[in-house]
Amino acid sequence: MTNESIFLLLIGFLVGTFGTLIGAGGGFIMVPVLLFMYPSLNPETVTAISLTVVCFNALSGTIAYAYKKRIDYKSAIIFSLAASPGTILGVYAISFVPRKSFEFGFGVFMVLISIYLFFGVKKSIDLTIKKRKHPVRTLVDREGHEYQISYNSTVGIFLSVIVGFLSSLSGIGGGIIHVPAMIKLLDFPVHIATATSHAILMVMAAIGVMEHYLRGNLNSSFHQIIFLVPSVMLGAQLGAHLSSKVRGTWIIKGLAIALASVGIRLLIF
Numbered sequence: 001m002t003n004e005s006i007f008l009l010l011i012g013f014l015v016g017t018f019g020t021l022i023g024a025g026g027g028f029i030m031v032p033v034l035l036f037m038y039p040s041l042n043p044e045t046v047t048a049i050s051l052t053v054v055c056f057n058a059l060s061g062t063i064a065y066a067y068k069k070r071i072d073y074k075s076a077i078i079f080s081l082a083a084s085p086g087t088i089l090g091v092y093a094i095s096f097v098p099r100k101s102f103e104f105g106f107g108v109f110m111v112l113i114s115i116y117l118f119f120g121v122k123k124s125i126d127l128t129i130k131k132r133k134h135p136v137r138t139l140v141d142r143e144g145h146e147y148q149i150s151y152n153s154t155v156g157i158f159l160s161v162i163v164g165f166l167s168s169l170s171g172i173g174g175g176i177i178h179v180p181a182m183i184k185l186l187d188f189p190v191h192i193a194t195a196t197s198h199a200i201l202m203v204m205a206a207i208g209v210m211e212h213y214l215r216g217n218l219n220s221s222f223h224q225i226i227f228l229v230p231s232v233m234l235g236a237q238l239g240a241h242l243s244s245k246v247r248g249t250w251i252i253k254g255l256a257i258a259l260a261s262v263g264i265r266l267l268i269f
């Protein structure tokens with residue numbers, strides 16, 4: 001086994017663990033790693049590999065979160081359907097983006113999101129009890145925790161359309177956008193947002209991967225995928241397990257720091 005193969009296994013495990021813990025799928029780690037490791041790869045191939053990894057990560061994480069009963073299935077279905085058209089369009093649009101522009105835009109985007117997350121989250125909203133403006137549904141997980149879910153469905157659908165497009169355009173899967181949006185704009189409890197986001201990611205990424213496959217963007221990616229997929233699925237199980245032991249605010253702060261680090265790295269180099 002080569003050093004490259006071992007590194008891919010380690011990265012896959014890290015992506016699966018941290019990506020599932022924060023509900024982002026791990027594409028925000030996968031894309032920069034691929035850009036650094038394979039300077040000659042075009043943006044289409046980079047996003048195709050990353051979305052494939054995100055898809056299997058989301059599949060594994062969704063199974064784990066389903067067992068924990070933390071997925072809001074009604075929202076997951078609605079948001080997945082809304083995001084699907086944008087996901088297909090994003091796969092088509094990436095073929096027109098030069099690699100340098102892709103790296104710069106991706107870096108700026110990650111830094112801006114990290115600033116918003118780090119300074120925008122003032123307190124944990126894991127168990128939201130404030131008065132709601134919209135119909136309230138209560139979700140009880142396997143550990144007996146109660147979570148209130150109430151949001152403007154029109155805003156949620158609109159966000160999902162945008163997330164679908166950006167997810168396949170960037171290759172990050174969309175969770176990096178959907179999780180903070182669900183928390184800050186739709187008032188989802190943090191742990192429900194991360195779990196539900198994973199179920200949405202599974203659908204969005206699968207659609208994106210299929211489109212990439214049909215366009216031939218995965219033809220030269222077998223070596224990377226064969227090592228990344230098994231390790232990312234294993235890491236996803238660990239990430240879902242750790243989610244029960246980590247406070248919601250810590251998850252968001254960790255996400256912000258990770259995003260800023262990778263974004264700055266892309267912009268400087």
